[in-house]
Amino acid sequence: MLRFIVRRVLQLIPTLVGLSILLFVWLQRLPGGPEYALLPDDATDQQRASLRSSLGLDEPLTVQYLSFLRRILQGDLGTSIATGRPVLEEFLTRFPATFELAVSAMLIAVTVGLPLGYLAARRRGTVLDFAAVGGSLVGICTPVFFLAFILKVVLAERLGLFPSAFRLSPGLNRTNLSGFAVLDGLRTGEWDVVVDALAHLVLPGLALASIPLAVIVRMTRASVLEVLEEDYVRTADAKGLHRNTVRTRHVMRNAMLPVVTAIGLLTGSLFAGAVLTESVFAFPGIGSFIYSATQERDYPVLTGFILIIATVYVFINLLVDISYSLLDPRVRAQ
Amino acid sequence: MLRKSPRKPLALLAAATSLALVATACAESTREGGGGADSSEPFVFAAAGSISTLDPFLTSDGETYRYSRQVFETLLRHESGGSEIVGGLAEDWEQSEDGTVWTFHLRENVQFHDGDALDAEAVCANFDRWHNLTGGYQSSNNSYYWQSVFGGFAENEDEDIPESRYVSCEAQDELTPVITITEYSSIFPGGFSLAAFGIMSPSTLEAIADQEITGEEGNYTLPEYSQVAGTVAGTGPFTVEEWDQDQDEVTLQRFDDYWGEPAGFETMLLRAIPDETARRQALEAGDIHGYDLVAPADVEPLEAAGFQVPTRDVFNILYMAYQQEANEALADLEVRQALAHAVDRQRIVDTILPAGGEVATQFHPDTLDGWSPDVQTYEYDPELAEEMLADAGQEDLTLEFCYPSDVTRPYMPAPRDIFDVISADLEAVGVTVEPVTYEWADYIPRTNSGECPLYLLGWTGDYNDAYNFIGTWFSGYNSEFGFRDEDLFEAMAEASGNPDDTERVAAYQELNNQIMDILPGLPISSSPPSIAFAENVNPPAVSPLTQENFAEASWK
Numbered sequence: 014m015l016r017f018i019v020r021r022v023l024q025l026i027p028t029l030v031g032l033s034i035l036l037f038v039w040l041q042r043l044p045g046g047p048e049y050a051l052l053p054d055d056a057t058d059q060q061r062a063s064l065r066s067s068l069g070l071d072e073p074l075t076v077q078y079l080s081f082l083r084r085i086l087q088g089d090l091g092t093s094i095a096t097g098r099p100v101l102e103e104f105l106t107r108f109p110a111t112f113e114l115a116v117s118a119m120l121i122a123v124t125v126g127l128p129l130g131y132l133a134a135r136r137r138g139t140v141l142d143f144a145a146v147g148g149s150l151v152g153i154c155t156p157v158f159f160l161a162f163i164l165k166v167v168l169a170e171r172l173g174l175f176p177s178a179f180r181l182s183p184g185l186n187r188t189n190l191s192g193f194a195v196l197d198g199l200r201t202g203e204w205d206v207v208v209d210a211l212a213h214l215v216l217p218g219l220a221l222a223s224i225p226l227a228v229i230v231r232m233t234r235a236s237v238l239e240v241l242e243e244d245y246v247r248t249a250d251a252k253g254l255h256r257n258t259v260r261t262r263h264v265m266r267n268a269m270l271p272v273v274t275a276i277g278l279l280t281g282s283l284f285a286g287a288v289l290t291e292s293v294f295a296f297p298g299i300g301s302f303i304y305s306a307t308q309e310r311d312y313p314v315l316t317g318f319i320l321i322i323a324t325v326y327v328f329i330n331l332l333v334d335i336s337y338s339l340l341d342p343r344v345r346a347q
Numbered sequence: 348m349l350r351k352s353p354r355k356p357l358a359l360l361a362a363a364t365s366l367a368l369v370a371t372a373c374a375e376s377t378r379e380g381g382g383g384a385d386s387s388e389p390f391v392f393a394a395a396g397s398i399s400t401l402d403p404f405l406t407s408d409g410e411t412y413r414y415s416r417q418v419f420e421t422l423l424r425h426e427s428g429g430s431e432i433v434g435g436l437a438e439d440w441e442q443s444e445d446g447t448v449w450t451f452h453l454r455e456n457v458q459f460h461d462g463d464a465l466d467a468e469a470v471c472a473n474f475d476r477w478h479n480l481t482g483g484y485q486s487s488n489n490s491y492y493w494q495s496v497f498g499g500f501a502e503n504e505d506e507d508i509p510e511s512r513y514v515s516c517e518a519q520d521e522l523t524p525v526i527t528i529t530e531y532s533s534i535f536p537g538g539f540s541l542a543a544f545g546i547m548s549p550s551t552l553e554a555i556a557d558q559e560i561t562g563e564e565g566n567y568t569l570p571e572y573s574q575v576a577g578t579v580a581g582t583g584p585f586t587v588e589e590w591d592q593d594q595d596e597v598t599l600q601r602f603d604d605y606w607g608e609p610a611g612f613e614t615m616l617l618r619a620i621p622d623e624t625a626r627r628q629a630l631e632a633g634d635i636h637g638y639d640l641v642a643p644a645d646v647e648p649l650e651a652a653g654f655q656v657p658t659r660d661v662f663n664i665l666y667m668a669y670q671q672e673a674n675e676a677l678a679d680l681e682v683r684q685a686l687a688h689a690v691d692r693q694r695i696v697d698t699i700l701p702a703g704g705e706v707a708t709q710f711h712p713d714t715l716d717g718w719s720p721d722v723q724t725y726e727y728d729p730e731l732a733e734e735m736l737a738d739a740g741q742e743d744l745t746l747e748f749c750y751p752s753d754v755t756r757p758y759m760p761a762p763r764d765i766f767d768v769i770s771a772d773l774e775a776v777g778v779t780v781e782p783v784t785y786e787w788a789d790y791i792p793r794t795n796s797g798e799c800p801l802y803l804l805g806w807t808g809d810y811n812d813a814y815n816f817i818g819t820w821f822s823g824y825n826s827e828f829g830f831r832d833e834d835l836f837e838a839m840a841e842a843s844g845n846p847d848d849t850e851r852v853a854a855y856q857e858l859n860n861q862i863m864d865i866l867p868g869l870p871i872s873s874s875p876p877s878i879a880f881a882e883n884v885n886p887p888a889v890s891p892l893t894q895e896n897f898a899e900a901s902w903k
Contacts, residue, residue, distance in 0.1 A: 063507045064487065092562060096399050097569035106592050170632045177632035178625060181594060183616045184389040192593055295393075295620040295629060297595045305396065305621050 017338060021331055032323050033085065036316060037078050085320065091313035095306065100317035104299060109192035110180050111291070111298030113210070115283040117218035122225035123276065130233025130272075131265070137238065145230050152227030157286050161220035161293040168216060175216050178295035182209050217294040221286050225279040232275050236268040243267070270340055277333030281326035386902055389598075389614040390884070393626050393638040397595045397619040400573040401587060403542050404477060405484075405560075407491040409893065412542035413639075414597050414617055417897055418460075419545025419581030422451050422470065423536055427896060428888030430662060430714055430811040432536055436465060436546060436582065440539075446531025446846025447514075449539070453522040457606045459548035460580035467518035469549050474516040474526060476552055477544075483560025483567050492543035496534050531846040533818070537810030542894075548580040555579075584610040584898035595619040611885065611901025627879075630654065636884055639893070641877040643701040643760040655880040658703050661712045661873040662891035663758035664816065665805040667769065668868040672829035674800035676741050683866045685735035686801075687725035689776040690769050692871050699764045700874040707870035709859045710817050714891060717813030717855025722863040732776040745779040749799035752784040757876035757893075758805035765803060765871075797826040807876075808892060813855040814843050821862060828867045835861055 065071055069080070084091065090100035133145035169177035176182065181194055187206045190197045195214075198206035240246060241264060249259045287300030295301070299318060306314040396410040403415035424435035434440070437451035457465035477493050479501045485508060487494055498512040514527040528535070538544075555578060558570035572578040576590050584607065585599035599615040618635065620626045626638040627645050631652065641649065646656050667690070671678045692706045705713075709722045736742060750766040759765065770780040780801075785793055794802045804827075808815050814822075822839040824831050838861065842854035876893070880886040880900075887899035 063505075092567055096397075097405075097567055098574070099568065110593065165628055165632075170628060173632070176634055178620060178629040178634045179594070179618065183391040183596060183618060183635070184598070184614065189591075189593065292622045293625055295618075295622065295625045297593065297619075301621065308621070 014338070018335060021334055025327055025331065028327055029324060032327075033082060033320065034078070036319055036323070037081055038074075081316070090317035090320070093306075093311055093314045095309045095311045095314070100313050103302065103314060104318060104321055106192065107297065107299045107302050109194070110296060111284070111287050111300060113193060113195055114214060114217055114221060114287060114291070114296060114298060115280065117214045118221035118283055118286075119225065119276070119280055121218055121222035122229055122279070125222075126226045126229030127233055127272070130230040131237055131268075133230065133234045134237035134241065142234075145234065149227035149230040152223045153231075155223060157220055157223060158289040158293055160223050161217065161290050164216045164220055165293065176213050177216075180210065180213050180296055180298070181206065182213075185209055213296075217290045217296050220293070221283060221290045224286065225276070225283070228275055228279060229272060232272050233268065236271050237264060240264050240268045266340065270337065273336055273340065274333055277329050277336075281329045284322045284326070386611075387613045388902065389616050390612040390637070390897075390900065390902075391616045391618060391635045392897070393618050393620040393629060393635045395619070395621055395623075395626070395640050397592075398590070398597055398617070400569055401576060401579050401590060402547075402573040403545050404493065405489050405569060405573055407543070410619070413893075413895075414587070414599070415542050415545050415581075416583070416894055417585040417599055417615070418579075418583045418587050419542075419547065420583050421540050421542065421544050421546065423540040425540060425811060425890065425892055425894055427899065428890060429660070430808075430891050432540055432811055435540065436470070440536065442536070442846060444846065446535065447528050449526045449528070449535065450519065451524050451526070453524070454606060455522065457582050458604050459550075459582050460586040460602055461548050461550050463548040463550050463580070465546070465582055466521050467524040470524040470546055471516035471518055472549055472552050473544075473546050474513070474524075476556075478511065478513050483562065486560075486567065489560055489567065489569075492541050496538035496541065496544075497528070531844055533812050533814040533843040533845075533851060534810075537812045537815065540810055545581055545583075548582075551578060551580050582606070584608075584896070585615060588614075605898075608898065610898035612897070615897055630879055630881065633881075635881075637878070637880040637886070639878045640757070641879045642755065643874075643877070645879075646701055646877050649879055653882050655882065655884070655886055656877050657880070657886055657889045658701070658875040658877050659889045659893065660714060660891035661703070661705065661875050662714060663805055663807040663876070664707055664711055664873055665758045665765075665803065665871045666707070666710065666868045667871055668794070668799075668802050668804060668828055669866075670794075670797050670800050670802070670827070670829045671867075673797055674746055676739070676744050676746075677800055678830070679739050679741075680866065681735050681739040682741055682744070683869075684725065685732045685739065685741075685776070686773065686778070687732075687866060687869045688728045688735065689732035689778070690772045690869060690871075691727045692869075693727065695765055695768050696872050696874075699761055699768070700872055701760065701877065702875075704872050704874035707873050709863055710820065710868075710870050711808075711813055711859075712873040715808070715811065715813050715816070716852045717817075717859065719856040719859040721856070722860050724863075725866075725869070729772070729776050736777060742777055743779070744777070745781065746773070747781045747783050747800050748773075749783045749785065749790070749794060749802040751787045751790040751803075754787040756805060757807055758872075758874055759803060760874065762803055769803075795827055797829045803871075810892070813852075813859075814839075817855070817858060817862060818843055821858075821867065830865075830867060832865060835865065 069077060092099055093103050096103065129145050133142040136142055165177050168174045181187065185206060187194065187203055188197060188201045190200060194210035195207055198204065198210060246259065246263050249263050284300070287298060288303055290296070291298045291300035292304045303315065303318050306318070394410045394413055398411040398414045399406050399408050400411060403411055403419060421435045422437045423432050423440065425431065426433045436453055436457060438454050440449060440451045442449050451470070453465060453467065453470065459465065463469065478497070480490065481502070481504065484490055485500055485504050494508065499508040499510055501511065512528050512530065514529055516524055516526045519525050555570065555572040558572055560570060561568045576587050579587065584602055584605045586602045588598040588600045590597050595618055597617040599617070601610040601613050603609065620629060620638070623640065623642050627641070627649070629635045630638055641656060649656050669677045669683050676682045696704045696706050708724050709719060711718060736744060748766065748770055750762045755761060766782065770782065773780050783799065793799060794804055806816060806819065818839060820828065821835060822843070823836050838854070838858055842851055842858055845851045845854060878889055878895070883903045885901045885903055887895045887897055889895060
């Protein structure tokens with residue numbers, strides 16, 4: 014087991030280096046440059062040129078890349094051009110918001126998706142099955158920003174059920190311990206903060222959950238159906254094992270394999286969805302910050318954030334593989 | 348998780364749903380409180396971007412200025428709701444004949460938020476601090492407006508920085524600071540009204556004296572005082588209570604010892620909502636009480652729904668530039684004139700711009716001194732345009748025409764629609780138009796470097812002086828327009844350096860005539876940008892320079 018993990022971790026190194034090169038080259042190819050974002054429209058060409066040279070943007074690409082890599086390895090992701098604060102600090106400031114949002118979305122997707130997919134499979138051909146399959150198709154096809162929009166217009170504006178923007182109501186007094194609003198509220202006993210934060214998570218959480226939810230429903234359903242056909246399930250049933258035991262030990266455990274992989278990958282993709290969802294709901298997380306950074310050509314923020322997120326994604330993959338190997342011993346043996 | 352029966356997740360879901368419902372009820376109750384009869388209810392205003400620093404000196408960013416104008420005051424300012432320069436912290440002021448010595452008469456009994464009193468020494472301490480800044484502060488990134496207005500520093504650490512135009516600030520008596528500069532420029536007195544030069548208290552200056560900007564270009568770490576509320580004190584109607592960077596929220600609190608009319612709101616919150624539609628929806632949903640940069644298309648629906656959408660006076664200009672080096676034909680005055688006659692600008696104003704827009708006859712709005720009633724005008728006359736093109740031997744003219752694909756600006760709502768009207772007009776007189784689009788971030792560099800023969804661009808003024816418009820473009824060779832006219836450049840420098848107001852205004856009028864004879868581009872329109880407020884707010888006087896004083900606003 015340990016060997017397997019070590020091998021998988023070592024495999025990460027070329028992936029991450031390749032990633033950093035891709036990212037660096039891609040950012041270089043983006044139009045415009047920070048000298049336009051940093052200085053007002055009427056700045057002179059000379060002011061722009063001197064800024065470029067002092068930012069090191071006139072050095073050869075390889076030199077720029079190597080110094081970029083060296084700084085990353087030292088844990089220095091640079092400073093945001095727009096705000097003047099270290100990129101890592103900006104990330105950590107905004108991460109808790111996105112984390113809470115991603116967790117809510119994943120909780121919604123998993124708690125609804127798994128049972129729904131399972132039930133749809135067990136009751137194949139019933140109304141419930143059709144509703145689950147049809148609904149998930151709609152979920153996959155609907156663009157996240159569109160769904161976010163509809164949710165907002167109907168549930169926030171028309172019905173006034175949920176707040177339409179922000180992470181906490183303006184002016185709410187709270188004790189900021191860790192940046193995680195819900196956790197902090199629970200720790201300090203500020204129930205109004207907990208409730209307010211949860212209310213603000215509902216709509217963006219639902220919007221962000223739509224695609225993972227749909228995928229989980231379909232994958233669980235397909236996977237359970239497949240497993241139900243397996244001989245060992247029939248054998249277990251025939252042996253007279255308790256239905257619940259068959260369900261959990263034989264059906265669910267085996268059916269979960271592809272679903273766990275999907276959940277892992279979907280968790281990573283939540284960050285991408287967050288860019289749109291957070292923008293629509295003015296939710297101050299890393300997604301909306303990346304959106305502004307793109308507008309402002311804030312290179313250090315873009316490189317830093319994307320690098321961190323991509324690394325997280327790669328590590329989630331690693332965890333998926335490890336959990337896969339726990340569920341299925343055959344993977345380890347390979 | 349895997350060993351749990353499927354019922355457990357269902358139970359969890361039920362719990363989550365009920366929790367959400369409780370949350371809903373609560374969220375609802377907080378919002379109902381936004382009704383406004385209660386003056387302690389915070390007023391929430393959404394801007395398009397977050398603020399970048401608590402010290403406006405360190406930035407050139409308009410969103411930061413929106414915050415800082417409520418907290419720090421400048422020696423001079425623009426009249427409420429207008430563009431005339433009036434007294435700010437200085438009740439009145441005079442300049443020496445050659446425009447190099449500026450004497451300010453401060454208001455009496457003005458107090459800083461930390462209890463310090465405003466006097467001449469305090470003002471001079473601010474100017475001397477700026478002049479003596481070193482290290483990272485000298486990057487044009489961190490002192491852009493100081494360098495634009497006052498040139499360099501006491502000791503420039505980089506040869507690119509121009510020589511300082513600032514000589515000294517002396518306290519003539521307790522309430523009379525005298526600022527001396529090396530030479531007059533028409534940036535003054537407007538420069539003294541720039542938000543970057545908000546006056547801070549002596550105690551603040553003492554507390555921040557040792558704080559440096561560390562790091563190097565592109566990698567600066569701003570000093571702590573500019574990032575954490577608690578140190579900076581100004582004289583404005585609001586104090587800055589908190590800057591919650593997690594929430595992108597700045598909390599301003601009414602300053603009860605303010606020298607003028609106290610603010611109408613006890614608490615004001617500034618929050619960032621970058622997305623235009625999200626701002627409108629947040630207002631409609633009652634989560635905020637006002638926002639800026641309303642899309643022209645949203646004005647009418649918002650008004651119909653009962654929101655207040657006051658329109659600012661026009662202080663901007665949209666033009667179609669001719670880049671004379673990018674296409675030979677454009678170097679010919681007759682061709683430029685022909686194209687001007689070909690464009691039906693009134694149609695653009697009538698069909699695309701928000702109500703209140705007008706056709707521009709010259710390169711700045713008529714609200715500015717120096718606007719000339721006598722400029723040569725170019726009426727819409729397609730036949731004449733065709734004739735002129737034939738005279739110039741350009742019947743088969745082909746021109747690339749650029750417009751931005753992804754933005755609207757206060758002076759340029761719906762660039763694509765404007766482009767469509769103009770290119771149809773040009774095609775009608777026989778010009779072949781090749782459309783080119785770029786994203787905004789790419790558009791500015793490309794048009795600035797002269798890659799587009801024809802393109803749309805514009806400008807919103809910083810302060811009330813014609814130079815802020817025409818000087819920006821025509822005070823020397825500019826790759827945006829790509830022409831050299833030494834007579835014009837010299838006349839511009841002479842006008843800008845003339846400290847006599849009357850003479851300078853006359854010179855600007857003459858310059859406007861001259862520019863419209865040369866026709867480096869076609870001024871198209873000036874359009875009024877809008878700002879929106881909830882029904883229960885008495886809005887502040889809206890400013891053509893987008894310098895609203897929110898202390899004037901209150902709950903109805």
